[in-house]
Amino acid sequence: MAYEALYTRGRPKTLSQLIGQEHISNALARAISNKRLSHAYLLVGTRGTGKTSTARLLSKAMNCERVHAAQEEGRPLERKEIPCNKCDSCRNFDSSPDNVEFDAASNRSVEEVKRLLSSAYLAPLRARVKTFIIDEVHMLSFEAVNSILKLIEEPPPNVAFFLATTELNKVPMTIRSRCQVLNFRLIPQTTIAPYLLTLARRLNVTLQEEAAKKIARLAEGSMRDALTYLDQCYAMSDKEITLNDVNETLGLISDENLDDVIAAVKSKDRAAVGNAITRAFRSGLSANVIAESLITRLRDMEFEMLNRDEKNFSEPDRIIDALRSATGEMYGSGIPDIILEMALMKLTAPSQNFIAMPVQAPTTEKLDEGKKFFYDVVNSLSAEDMRLAAATDNAFVTGFSNDTLTVSFKAESMARLFKNHIANCERELSKKAGRAIKISVVIDEKLPSSSSRGMSEIARANLDNAKIVFNATGETKFND
Numbered sequence: 001m002a003y004e005a006l007y008t009r010g011r012p013k014t015l016s017q018l019i020g021q022e023h024i025s026n027a028l029a030r031a032i033s034n035k036r037l038s039h040a041y042l043l044v045g046t047r048g049t050g051k052t053s054t055a056r057l058l059s060k061a062m063n064c065e066r067v068h069a070a071q072e073e074g075r076p077l078e079r080k081e082i083p084c085n086k087c088d089s090c091r092n093f094d095s096s097p098d099n100v101e102f103d104a105a106s107n108r109s110v111e112e113v114k115r116l117l118s119s120a121y122l123a124p125l126r127a128r129v130k131t132f133i134i135d136e137v138h139m140l141s142f143e144a145v146n147s148i149l150k151l152i153e154e155p156p157p158n159v160a161f162f163l164a165t166t167e168l169n170k171v172p173m174t175i176r177s178r179c180q181v182l183n184f185r186l187i188p189q190t191t192i193a194p195y196l197l198t199l200a201r202r203l204n205v206t207l208q209e210e211a212a213k214k215i216a217r218l219a220e221g222s223m224r225d226a227l228t229y230l231d232q233c234y235a236m237s238d239k240e241i242t243l244n245d246v247n248e249t250l251g252l253i254s255d256e257n258l259d260d261v262i263a264a265v266k267s268k269d270r271a272a273v274g275n276a277i278t279r280a281f282r283s284g285l286s287a288n289v290i291a292e293s294l295i296t297r298l299r300d301m302e303f304e305m306l307n308r309d310e311k312n313f314s315e316p317d318r319i320i321d322a323l324r325s326a327t328g329e330m331y332g333s334g335i336p337d338i339i340l341e342m343a344l345m346k347l348t349a350p351s352q353n354f355i356a357m358p359v360q361a362p363t364t365e366k367l368d369e370g371k372k373f374f375y376d377v378v379n380s381l382s383a384e385d386m387r388l389a390a391a392t393d394n395a396f397v398t399g400f401s402n403d404t405l406t407v408s409f410k411a412e413s414m415a416r417l418f419k420n421h422i423a424n425c426e427r428e429l430s431k432k433a434g435r436a437i438k439i440s441v442v443i444d445e446k447l448p449s450s451s452s453r454g455m456s457e458i459a460r461a462n463l464d465n466a467k468i469v470f471n472a473t474g475e476t477k478f479n480d
Contacts (some may be wrong), residue, residue, distance in 0.1 A: 188220075419441060
């Protein structure tokens with residue numbers, strides 16, 4: 001007999017084995033005990049959370065002889081009894097002509113759906129209830145959806161529908177309003193990892209706890225993905241599955257390699273960073289994957305720090321912010337490796353603080369050149385970003401020397417808002433000037449009103465003299 005994958009062997013046989021969805025299994029157990037099952041259910045959730053398995057369990061339970069006997073006796077049923085998996089109906093479920101399973105992703109035309117549902121009006125051959133399980137129902141065409149709408153609205157006797165979907169927003173409201181909706185949650189890592197350890201013991205394999213946690217994290221809430229990863233490691237290993245086995249089998253970078261990169265960045269050793277990131281690239285993984293792995297590792301470190309009651313998270317937060325920014329730049333770029341390397345190298349440089357006041361008055365010629373560069377760039381970028389327009393509306397160019405452009409603000413809040421756009425402005429300024437230009441942010445409460453920001457020093461001096469002559473203390477009064 002061919003090898004059976006773990007995710008099929010691990011399918012729940014009763015409601016009590018539905019891992020991570022206790023809110024659904026408990027509610028369904030009460031509904032079955034009280035004979036309050038609906039004729040149509042819409043099962044919603046991401047991949048691998050148990051939608052189709054639950055539909056099969058409900059379909060079995062509707063025809064289970066022992067469940068039916070308990071209902072007639074008025075005896076409450078426990079989750080482990082639903083279904084019994086011992087009566088003839090349960091044992092013959094997979095081969096029963098009264099249980100129809102349909103994949104809407106590959107059979108989405110109205111003709112195929114009509115042919116499938118043509119037997120709905122016929123009485124069940126063996127079972128009490130004829131059940132239809134339609135997976136990925138959101139993939140059905142508009143006409144196909146309309147063809148099942150009437151059946152769900154006015155179902156024939158002894159017919160039940162189970163519609164499963166990963167995208168509820170694509171299911172028409174006419175269908176959703178006629179079904180009971182069961183929302184499946186992502187399964188927590190703390191639930192997946194112990195289940196994997198239990199399953200490994202049944203397989204007579206030693207699964208290290210760290211390896212189980214790594215698989216659970218990779219699964220991202222999907223039990224089926226976790227079982228698939230475990231199955232792959234199980235096939236490639238001997239009697240023990242270690243963390244290194246998981247990394248090698250699934251093509252992941254080791255935590256030791258990630259720790260080397262992080263330690264080098266924290267020590268501000270540029271040569272060590274270069275060596276560590278080079279070793280990381282030898283794993284064959286893309287820069288995006290390595291960056292995301294570093295972020296995940298830093299996240300785990302922060303939680304370990306919380307457990308130790310540490311409170312200084314400035315350094316890991318700084319690295320995470322830089323990696324997130326670099327990850328955004330990598331997408332669509334032809335040099336993602338270089339972007340990641342330079343982001344990590346930049347973290348080794350000593351941090352620079354914004355100065356509080358301009359140090360030296362620039363020459364008028366240089367200042368006017370800086371203003372032209374800055375306002376041309378700002379006007380271009382502001383057309384697409386209103387937040388940048390709001391920030392630079394209160395900005396003044398007060399210095400331009402040594403390839404550093406000084407931008408001053410009256411209010412600290414506007415300076416903070418502008419700092420979110422410094423990278424884009426520096427890039428465009430460098431393109432316009434033909435050389436690298438950095439921006440220094442200054443806070444000066446004595447700055448003039450924002451409407452005179454674009455004037456030259458001579459024009460601004462003339463305006464100030466005119467205000468004195470006309471005894472105008474404010475711009476509005478002067479305009480009058």
